[in-house]
Amino acid sequence: MSIFIEAAIRAVFVFGxxxxxxxxxxxxxxxxxxxxxxxxxxxxxxxxxxLQTLADGMKSFFKESIRPxxxxxxxxxxxxxxxxxxxxxIFMVVPIGAPVEINGTEYALVGADLxxxxxxxxxxxxxxxxxxxxAGWASGSKYxxxxxxxxxxxxxxxxxxxxxxxxxxxxxxxSTSITTIVEQQQGTFLGVFPAWNxxxxxxxxxxxxxxxxxxxxxPFDLVEAEQEIVGGYxxxxxGFQFALFFLAEYIAVFNISALTAVLxxxxxxxxxxxxxxxAWVWPIGWFLLKTWAIVLFFVWVRAxxxxxRYDHLMSFGWKKLIPVSLAWIxxxxxxxxxxxxxxxxx
Amino acid sequence: xxxxxxxxxxxxxxxxxxxxxxxxxxxxxxxxxxxxxLRLVAKVDGERIREVEPxxxxxxxxxxxxAEVRTYAQITALVNRIDWVSGFASEVPFILGVEKLMGxxxxxxAQWIRLILSELARISSHLVFISSYPLELGxxxxxxxxxxxxxxxxxxIEEVTGGRFHPNFNxxxxxxxxxGGGSTTKKQSMDLPAGFFKRTSEAMDRMDKICDDIDTLxxxxxxxxxxxxxxxxxxxxxxxxxxLSGPNLRASxxxxxxxxxxxxxxxxxxxxxxxxxxxxxxxxxxxxRLHEVRESVKIIRQAIDxxxxxxxxxxxPRVLKAPKGHVYSRAENPKGEFGYYIVSEGGKMPYRLKIRxxxxxNLTILPWILKGQLIPxxxxxxxxxxxxxxxxxx
Numbered sequence: 001m002s003i004f005i006e007a008a009i010r011a012v013f014v015f016g017x018x019x020x021x022x023x024x025x026x027x028x029x030x031x032x033x034x035x036x037x038x039x040x041x042x043x044x045x046x047x048x049x050x051l052q053t054l055a056d057g058m059k060s061f062f063k064e065s066i067r068p069x070x071x072x073x074x075x076x077x078x079x080x081x082x083x084x085x086x087x088x089x090i091f092m093v094v095p096i097g098a099p100v101e102i103n104g105t106e107y108a109l110v111g112a113d114l115x116x117x118x119x120x121x122x123x124x125x126x127x128x129x130x131x132x133x134x135a136g137w138a139s140g141s142k143y144x145x146x147x148x149x150x151x152x153x154x155x156x157x158x159x160x161x162x163x164x165x166x167x168x169x170x171x172x173x174x175s176t177s178i179t180t181i182v183e184q185q186q187g188t189f190l191g192v193f194p195a196w197n198x199x200x201x202x203x204x205x206x207x208x209x210x211x212x213x214x215x216x217x218x219p220f221d222l223v224e225a226e227q228e229i230v231g232g233y234x235x236x237x238x239g240f241q242f243a244l245f246f247l248a249e250y251i252a253v254f255n256i257s258a259l260t261a262v263l264x265x266x267x268x269x270x271x272x273x274x275x276x277x278x279a280w281v282w283p284i285g286w287f288l289l290k291t292w293a294i295v296l297f298f299v300w301v302r303a304x305x306x307x308x309r310y311d312h313l314m315s316f317g318w319k320k321l322i323p324v325s326l327a328w329i330x331x332x333x334x335x336x337x338x339x340x341x342x343x344x345x346x
Numbered sequence: 347x348x349x350x351x352x353x354x355x356x357x358x359x360x361x362x363x364x365x366x367x368x369x370x371x372x373x374x375x376x377x378x379x380x381x382x383x384l385r386l387v388a389k390v391d392g393e394r395i396r397e398v399e400p401x402x403x404x405x406x407x408x409x410x411x412x413a414e415v416r417t418y419a420q421i422t423a424l425v426n427r428i429d430w431v432s433g434f435a436s437e438v439p440f441i442l443g444v445e446k447l448m449g450x451x452x453x454x455x456a457q458w459i460r461l462i463l464s465e466l467a468r469i470s471s472h473l474v475f476i477s478s479y480p481l482e483l484g485x486x487x488x489x490x491x492x493x494x495x496x497x498x499x500x501x502x503i504e505e506v507t508g509g510r511f512h513p514n515f516n517x518x519x520x521x522x523x524x525x526g527g528g529s530t531t532k533k534q535s536m537d538l539p540a541g542f543f544k545r546t547s548e549a550m551d552r553m554d555k556i557c558d559d560i561d562t563l564x565x566x567x568x569x570x571x572x573x574x575x576x577x578x579x580x581x582x583x584x585x586x587x588x589x590l591s592g593p594n595l596r597a598s599x600x601x602x603x604x605x606x607x608x609x610x611x612x613x614x615x616x617x618x619x620x621x622x623x624x625x626x627x628x629x630x631x632x633x634x635r636l637h638e639v640r641e642s643v644k645i646i647r648q649a650i651d652x653x654x655x656x657x658x659x660x661x662x663p664r665v666l667k668a669p670k671g672h673v674y675s676r677a678e679n680p681k682g683e684f685g686y687y688i689v690s691e692g693g694k695m696p697y698r699l700k701i702r703x704x705x706x707x708n709l710t711i712l713p714w715i716l717k718g719q720l721i722p723x724x725x726x727x728x729x730x731x732x733x734x735x736x737x738x739x740x
Contacts, residue, residue, distance in 0.1 A: 037490035037491070142372075219484065221484065230378065303487050306484040310722060
């Protein structure tokens with residue numbers, strides 16, 4: 001029985017953690033973009049406007065969710081729920097800190113330590129496409145339809161690039177469990193450099209680029225390009241259903257940032273100081289630091305780059321990212337083969 | 347029927363060419379990138395536009411008809427509302443036409459003030475384009491930066507005329523005597539506000555700087571180039587055929603500028619280049635406008651040095667009456683050729699006022715140029731033509 005209670009506690013914790021994070025994330029994004037654009041940004045609700053997101057969320061919660069007449073009701077209602085569920089579930093396998101020992105038992109600071117963690121992440125992020133496709137199709141409206149057609153093409157092709165960019169990581173670590181991958185990145189390389197997977201630089205870059213496309217962030221936000229197709233798939237959504245999409249999108253941004261930190265930047269690895277009762281905080285701090293750095297990178301890119309065009313995006317994905325990842329996989333595979341079995345002629 | 351026959355039949359049934367009907371997409375009148383209330387009825391096949399039909403008139407305010415029951419002095423208040431992004435520039439051709447009709451000439455200082463304010467209006471209008479065009483391509487930051495700089499221009503215009511958008515500053519035979527001015531002659535105590543030229547040249551330094559900033563932020567940006575280079579090419583012959591004018595024409599390689607060819611006001615006394623680019627694509631239309639800001643800065647700097655002192659208003663009768671006759675008067679608006687055809691039957695009001703508004707003529711190329719383009723390019727092309735719906739519908 002206790003295993004269920006533990007799992008429930010973990011799930012509730014992940015849910016709460018993500019909600020608080022999103023509230024901060026939206027505020028940080030708005031403030032950061034405002035700074036880049038000579039604006040003040042939100043400053044009314046709470047100190048420095050930090051409660052603005054909460055206020056917006058409350059507002060949309062109390063607003064009417066308008067349902068246009070010619071929607072496919074079941075899919076229309078299901079779409080935002082699918083979007084949120086997939087976004088929430090991905091974070092379950094991300095370790096946020098080093099294992100903690102309480103009363104002699106070691107607890108891993110992760111929602112669930114799956115041995116197929118990376119596959120689970122890829123599977124769920126593929127599921128996220130359904131939310132957008134359903135939303136666009138079920139709205140029974142033209143702009144959402146265009147948006148969802150764009151979304152399906154974009155997310156499916158970048159899903160492939162993302163999956164391929166992760167293969168070298170898996171080869172390198174010899175495991176698809178994210179916790180194992182992080183543990184492999186502890187310590188240093190040649191005594192000075194942290195032994196992070198950042199050495200797989202092409203994978204890192206491709207993963208990050210596909211991450212932008214997967215989360216529909218600028219410059220790949222053509223799924224919801226306001227100037228072209230009004231709002232894309234969520235044009236017809238309002239009130240709380242829209243808020244669910246919004247929430248899912250920002251959780252997805254945080255997920256991608258956290259995954260990048262965990263897979264390539266060593267996750268919670270970093271120097272630890274102080275006595276044992278405080279030392280467990282450091283890994284969590286390192287993890288959060290790395291993740292938020294990437295989040296800020298996402299925001300920075302959004303503020304500086306325009307949107308790509310649909311056909312450029314597709315040719316970039318298929319003609320550049322995927323061939324490069326394939327070549328890189330072969331290179332890494334050969335290197336690992338040499339490391340493990342020696343040169344073929346020796 | 348044998349199974350072989352059935353197979354054959356089913357294959358032939360499948361091989362009928364599938365016809366997918368084009369989807370009719372109503373873009374506008376409420377759409378984020380139609381600059382107001384333009385409606386485009388587009389037949390699209392996926393993202394590809396088969397044909398597009400612009401529907402205008404949602405913002406018709408009847409200025410041509412209204413002008414028939416207004417005196418000449420009152421009409422200036424109407425005409426600066428046609429293209430509100432550059433209000434002063436649309437007053438100039440009208441007042442020049444009325445002066446020509448009445449045989450009045452404004453004093454030289456008034457001509458120079460008109461020139462300075464026209465160029466300020468041009469900078470302000472181009473800055474709106476430079477800010478909103480990257481926004482249409484999805485980049486949000488240039489908007490804030492260049493709109494902030496535009497604010498300095500609007501403050502200058504407000505300082506002189508009292509209005510940021512609608513100056514209503516021209517009078518038949520001169521310009522309005524501004525309030526609170528420093529004197530340039532003993533008789534005229536109501537001149538430009540004190541320190542105006544100093545603040546203007548400071549603002550011009552800012553304009554140079556924002557042009558450099560925009561160069562680094564937008565002009566060299568690879569993604570901007572991907573979206574605009576080679577997109578929406580208008581060859582010179584097509585540009586002339588559709589009656590394009592202004593930056594849109596000059597970006598197609600036709601170096602035609604009324605400031606040079608007509609040399610109204612005192613444009614013949616200042617040195618400036620007519621900016622033109624050979625390509626005719628969206629990127630060239632953007633670059634022409636960016637360079638025109640620099641040229642306008644050059645013109646204003648010279649004008650500050652060259653402006654003479656003197657009266658602001660010529661002697662005109664108390665009741666303004668135009669003799670019988672007609673006149674066509676035009677000027678280089680920020681968006682292109684802006685003309686007024688004024689017909690007078692004698693009396694205080696015009697018999698008929700025909701407004702040749704720039705945006706309307708520039709818009710006529712839309713059905714031709716949008717045929718076969720993608721929806722993202724529709725936004726890029728429409729934005730690059732830089733029209734204002736108030737100017738289209740009048």
